[in-house]
Amino acid sequence: MDAVTIKKPKTTALIEELHRLIGRENVLHALEDRICYSYDGSKQKYVPDVVVRPQSTRHVSSTLQFANEHEIPVYPRGAGSGLTGGAVPVKGGIVLDFTQMNHILEIIPEDLTATVEPGVVTQTLQKEVAKYKLFYPPDPASAPFSTIGGNVAECSGGITGLKYGVTRDYILSLEVVLADGSIIHTGRKTLKSVTGYDLTRLFVGSEGTLGIFTQITVKLLPLPEKAETLLVFFAEPQDAVLAANQIISNSLLPRALEFIDKSSIACIKGYKQEIQIPAEVNAILLIDIDGNDTSVKTEVSLIEKIVTENHALMVSSAKNPQERDALWEVRRAISPALYHIAPYKINEDICVPRSQILEMLHRINDINKRYPSLKVASFGHIGDGNIHVNVMYHEGEQQRLLAERMIEEILRNTVKLGGTISGEHGIGNVKSRFLSLEVPPQELQIMKDIKHLLDPKGILNPGKMFLE
Amino acid sequence: MDAVTIKKPKTTALIEELHRLIGRENVLHALEDRICYSYDGSKQKYVPDVVVRPQSTRHVSSTLQFANEHEIPVYPRGAGSGLTGGAVPVKGGIVLDFTQMNHILEIIPEDLTATVEPGVVTQTLQKEVAKYKLFYPPDPASAPFSTIGGNVAECSGGITGLKYGVTRDYILSLEVVLADGSIIHTGRKTLKSVTGYDLTRLFVGSEGTLGIFTQITVKLLPLPEKAETLLVFFAEPQDAVLAANQIISNSLLPRALEFIDKSSIACIKGYKQEIQIPAEVNAILLIDIDGNDTSVKTEVSLIEKIVTENHALMVSSAKNPQERDALWEVRRAISPALYHIAPYKINEDICVPRSQILEMLHRINDINKRYPSLKVASFGHIGDGNIHVNVMYHEGEQQRLLAERMIEEILRNTVKLGGTISGEHGIGNVKSRFLSLEVPPQELQIMKDIKHLLDPKGILNPGKMFLE
Numbered sequence: 001m002d003a004v005t006i007k008k009p010k011t012t013a014l015i016e017e018l019h020r021l022i023g024r025e026n027v028l029h030a031l032e033d034r035i036c037y038s039y040d041g042s043k044q045k046y047v048p049d050v051v052v053r054p055q056s057t058r059h060v061s062s063t064l065q066f067a068n069e070h071e072i073p074v075y076p077r078g079a080g081s082g083l084t085g086g087a088v089p090v091k092g093g094i095v096l097d098f099t100q101m102n103h104i105l106e107i108i109p110e111d112l113t114a115t116v117e118p119g120v121v122t123q124t125l126q127k128e129v130a131k132y133k134l135f136y137p138p139d140p141a142s143a144p145f146s147t148i149g150g151n152v153a154e155c156s157g158g159i160t161g162l163k164y165g166v167t168r169d170y171i172l173s174l175e176v177v178l179a180d181g182s183i184i185h186t187g188r189k190t191l192k193s194v195t196g197y198d199l200t201r202l203f204v205g206s207e208g209t210l211g212i213f214t215q216i217t218v219k220l221l222p223l224p225e226k227a228e229t230l231l232v233f234f235a236e237p238q239d240a241v242l243a244a245n246q247i248i249s250n251s252l253l254p255r256a257l258e259f260i261d262k263s264s265i266a267c268i269k270g271y272k273q274e275i276q277i278p279a280e281v282n283a284i285l286l287i288d289i290d291g292n293d294t295s296v297k298t299e300v301s302l303i304e305k306i307v308t309e310n311h312a313l314m315v316s317s318a319k320n321p322q323e324r325d326a327l328w329e330v331r332r333a334i335s336p337a338l339y340h341i342a343p344y345k346i347n348e349d350i351c352v353p354r355s356q357i358l359e360m361l362h363r364i365n366d367i368n369k370r371y372p373s374l375k376v377a378s379f380g381h382i383g384d385g386n387i388h389v390n391v392m393y394h395e396g397e398q399q400r401l402l403a404e405r406m407i408e409e410i411l412r413n414t415v416k417l418g419g420t421i422s423g424e425h426g427i428g429n430v431k432s433r434f435l436s437l438e439v440p441p442q443e444l445q446i447m448k449d450i451k452h453l454l455d456p457k458g459i460l461n462p463g464k465m466f467l468e
Numbered sequence: 469m470d471a472v473t474i475k476k477p478k479t480t481a482l483i484e485e486l487h488r489l490i491g492r493e494n495v496l497h498a499l500e501d502r503i504c505y506s507y508d509g510s511k512q513k514y515v516p517d518v519v520v521r522p523q524s525t526r527h528v529s530s531t532l533q534f535a536n537e538h539e540i541p542v543y544p545r546g547a548g549s550g551l552t553g554g555a556v557p558v559k560g561g562i563v564l565d566f567t568q569m570n571h572i573l574e575i576i577p578e579d580l581t582a583t584v585e586p587g588v589v590t591q592t593l594q595k596e597v598a599k600y601k602l603f604y605p606p607d608p609a610s611a612p613f614s615t616i617g618g619n620v621a622e623c624s625g626g627i628t629g630l631k632y633g634v635t636r637d638y639i640l641s642l643e644v645v646l647a648d649g650s651i652i653h654t655g656r657k658t659l660k661s662v663t664g665y666d667l668t669r670l671f672v673g674s675e676g677t678l679g680i681f682t683q684i685t686v687k688l689l690p691l692p693e694k695a696e697t698l699l700v701f702f703a704e705p706q707d708a709v710l711a712a713n714q715i716i717s718n719s720l721l722p723r724a725l726e727f728i729d730k731s732s733i734a735c736i737k738g739y740k741q742e743i744q745i746p747a748e749v750n751a752i753l754l755i756d757i758d759g760n761d762t763s764v765k766t767e768v769s770l771i772e773k774i775v776t777e778n779h780a781l782m783v784s785s786a787k788n789p790q791e792r793d794a795l796w797e798v799r800r801a802i803s804p805a806l807y808h809i810a811p812y813k814i815n816e817d818i819c820v821p822r823s824q825i826l827e828m829l830h831r832i833n834d835i836n837k838r839y840p841s842l843k844v845a846s847f848g849h850i851g852d853g854n855i856h857v858n859v860m861y862h863e864g865e866q867q868r869l870l871a872e873r874m875i876e877e878i879l880r881n882t883v884k885l886g887g888t889i890s891g892e893h894g895i896g897n898v899k900s901r902f903l904s905l906e907v908p909p910q911e912l913q914i915m916k917d918i919k920h921l922l923d924p925k926g927i928l929n930p931g932k933m934f935l936e
Contacts, residue, residue, distance in 0.1 A: 108821065108823060109717060110713055110716075110717070110821075110822055110823040111821040111822050111823050111853075112716065112822070113821065133717075133719055154662065155662045155666075157660045157662075161659060161660055162659065165633075165637065166660055166662075168666065168669070169633065169637055182910060184908070184910050184911050184914070185908070185911065186911065188819075188886065188887065188888040188906070189821055189886055190819040190820060190821055190852075190853055190854075190886070190887055190888050190891065191629060191630065191819070191822075191852035191853060191854070192625045192629055192634055192819045192849075192852055192853070192854050192888070192891035192892055193819060193888035193890070193891060194622065194623045194625075194634075194673050194888075194890050194891065194892060194893070194894050194895075195888050195889055195890050195895060195903065195906050195907060196895065196903060196907050196911070196912070196915050196933065197670060197673070197674055197678075197915045197918060197919075198623075198636065198669045198670060198672065198673050198674075199911065199914060199915070201636070201666045201669035201670070202665060202666060202669070202670055204666065205662050205665070205666050206665055206666075210665075221721065222716065222717075222718075222719035222720065222721060223719060224719070225719060245578055248578075248580070248690065249577060249578065249601075249690075250690075251601055251690035251691060251692070251693060251760075252690065253689065253690060291759075291763060292719075292763055292766055292767070293766075294762040294763060294765075294766050295759060295760055295762060295763035295766070297762075298760055298761075298762050298763070299760070351656075351658040351659070351660045351661060352658060353576065353578075353579040353581065353657055353658055354578055354579050354580070354659075355576060355578040355579050381660075384658075384659035384660055385579075385658055385659055385660070386658075386659070386660045418656065418657050418658070419656065419658055420656040420658050420660070420661035420662075420663050421663055422661070422662050422663050423658065423660035423661060423662065424660055424662060425662070426662050427662075427663060427664065435663065435664060438656070438663050439663060439664050440652070440653070442650060442652050443652050443653065443654065443664070443667060444664070446652070446667060446921070446922070447664050447665045447667070449921050450665060450918065450921070451665075453914075453917050453918070453921060454914070465664065
């Protein structure tokens with residue numbers, strides 16, 4: 001999986017035809033360029049035959065019409081930050097790089113909508129709409145670099161899921177180029193519409209396998225007036241989990257409710273000396289509360305009361321953006337810090353019903369005992385049951401196989417507890433062999449039939465989602 | 469459309485086989501029983517050959533397996549309150565009456581989920597979860613009698629759409645019986661899941677044409693601590709619309725933001741003498757604000773300021789449930805009151821981007837001038853652009869044709885303004901001839917192909933959604 005396999009373009013005719021269709025300046029075929037498009041966040045490497053950088057829907061349409069005719073695989077790519085291989089060209093062919101189609105086409109405050117091209121970086125959209133006191137709630141950790149197109153393709157989640165839902169809840173309408181190059185429009189730019197089947201949400205989360213988005217209309221909310229952050233230390237992980245449950249059972253919906261476990265804390269300490277975490281801390285909750293001035297005040301004091309009753313060792317709070325950012329540094333430090341345990345990481349995004357979180361954490365511990373050479377660190381969105389389980393391993397085939405076997409055990413247990421093998425990263429080619437753990441054969445067949453209906457030649461992101 | 473056409477069962481063999489499969493006590497075939505199932509909220513009448521009242525998923529599965537084998541049409545039916553003919557057996561066959569499958573199977577407060585059978589009345593679910601301080605937000609006007617199964621089939625909206633979204637936003641997973649009787653499960657009972665294509669939302673809003681729900685898992689929210697209602701009178705409709713826009717542009721999201729126009733007000737006055745509305749009132753906003761004690765207080769005073777600045781004539785407010793109910797009586801009085809203008813009504817549920825509401829209301833007025841014998845009353849969910857346009861007409865074929873012609877003009881203008889021909893009622897057979905006004909041929913063909921994939925013999929709710 002780590003070897004760079006370089007495929008020669010079958011023929012220069014492919015490139016010449018793309019030059020003619022899309023313009024020479026929008027087609028890359030030098031090896032050094034193609035290598036740049038050979039990987040994504042999943043750290044696999046497959047070199048494409050050619051890279052097309054469309055500037056318009058017409059470019060996408062022409063490319064697909066041509067590719068479909070000649071049965072050339074096409075891989076849409078945003079920032080390439082996906083964690084399940086969504087953007088890697090596993091069968092060679094054409095990578096469609098959407099970073100040039102990065103325009104915010106309109107923001108209509110009165111309608112609470114914005115229409116964007118797929119290459120817009122998520123945080124750019126968040127910041128632009130904030131200028132109008134508007135709010136695009138989905139907030140994956142990748143928001144500073146991932147694109148809306150990729151977010152829609154994977155149905156990204158993130159830290160705001162409990163209160164605000166996920167990407168699919170904010171997509172009103174799509175312009176989609178189908179495999180044969182035809183351009184369709186799904187949904188309407190209205191807050192309600194029930195006209196025919198919900199094609200919009202069929203495409204959301206379809207990982208580039210059913211069609212390629214060229215315009216995306218999102219629903220916005222008014223920007224919450226205020227936000228406050230609480231960082232809470234616990235000696236007992238169980239207390240942290242119970243406190244999180246009590247917050248929600250007291251009718252409070254924090255904008256973020258993040259859990260950090262003992263192993264993750266140990267990593268942060270080793271990684272960033274300036275983050276002060278006392279020795280007795282074995283679990284952390286990081287909580288964002290948003291709303292208007294008075295509601296935030298009320299909710300913060302209620303939450304402080306709940307965490308104190310659940311034996312919190314210390315509560316730090318921050319009101320202004322700089323201070324809040326400093327508290328969030330603890331959370332952001334985890335991912336890079338994990339590499340201090342071991343150089344390789346598998347980052348899973350399981351999601352269980354919240355009542356099963358403690359049981360799931362116990363099971364992960366038990367499983368880990370059977371793999372003593374591997375380290376596990378768990379953290380994530382406890383509010384919606386979505387936990388990032390990170391299995392860390394060292395160099396070598398044996399370690400990798402052990403890690404993969406351990407992951408499979410964790411995923412099997414997740415499904416047994418009523419959970420899902422992917423809360424927010426999608427399936428891609430990284431998890432396609434696990435899809436059948438969760439999705440029964442008949443449901444899987446319906447999905448494949450829909451795929452065949454929309455992409456009969458199988459040119460759209462082949463090798464993803466389904467095992468072949 | 470109004471004539472009762474009574475079809476004889478083609479053969480008593482059908483009934484005998486159903487007796488054997490489902491039990492004699494769950495099969496109705498007397499004419500007087502069948503007539504009870506010949507209509508729905510759309511006031512059409514088609515008598516089915518037989519009515520099956522399933523008690524379990526197995527009953528539904530056996531019925532469908534049998535029906536599919538013999539190509540007998542099957543019509544799922546909840547409360548029969550749908551407004552577009554979703555439950556009328558237009559081609560005879562079997563009506564599946566879900567009122568016996570009305571059990572709340574589980575409410576799990578810790579997970580914020582409930583699992584129910586499709587025959588549960590929406591308000592029953594709302595009340596049961598409220599006992600756990602939980603909240604099922606979708607709130608169609610029909611909630612006191614319509615069922616969750618029907619709500620999911622039509623993707624019901626209602627008054628809470630602006631703040632809380634619609635039914636699709638609250639459906640986590642479904643048990644579905646397919647046309648051939650096989651039982652599938654979509655989604656997971658988790659707040660996040662992105663495993664494979666989103667089959668759940670493909671079924672939501674599919675109007676019983678793709679599969680029949682037998683279990684539904686919904687997402688719940690914490691019950692807002694408090695709600696307050698404001699009833700606001702305006703002399704100028706434009707002021708009411710501008711006030712509504714300003715409320716939202718001031719980052720306020722009321723739980724309900726309802727608009728009532730001049731004609732509707734006139735009707736209410738004629739219908740209920742006890743509702744006091746001064747002569748100079750030509751528009752009303754009815755606003756519900758929910759949240760915690762302090763946030764409601766803050767938001768109510770902000771909204772009072774905004775409506776006053778927009779020349780409100782009078783603001784009444786109500787805090788306790790009885791008083792709130794009294795203010796909502798104004799809204800509830802509209803529908804029955806409309807029949808005082810004329811005995812026949814077509815109730816449309818168009819939805820436009822909110823910035824187009826004033827233009828849409830102007831266009832409706834202009835169109836009405838060309839149909840002077842018809843009366844139009846508009847009211848509805850101005851917060852999300854979803855306006856109920858009611859065209860009232862008198863006895864006689866000519867009047868009916870005029871009304872239908874006028875509706876078509878209104879729908880064409882809705883689509884021109886970027887709106888949708890159905891915000892919440894669905895298509896059924898009542899609007900199927902208008903579907904192509906909004907959905908282009910290729911998108912329509914994809915929908916039909918999906919229908920064919922899941923129901924190749926076309927036995928599920930035939931004659932609905934698509935023109936044949």
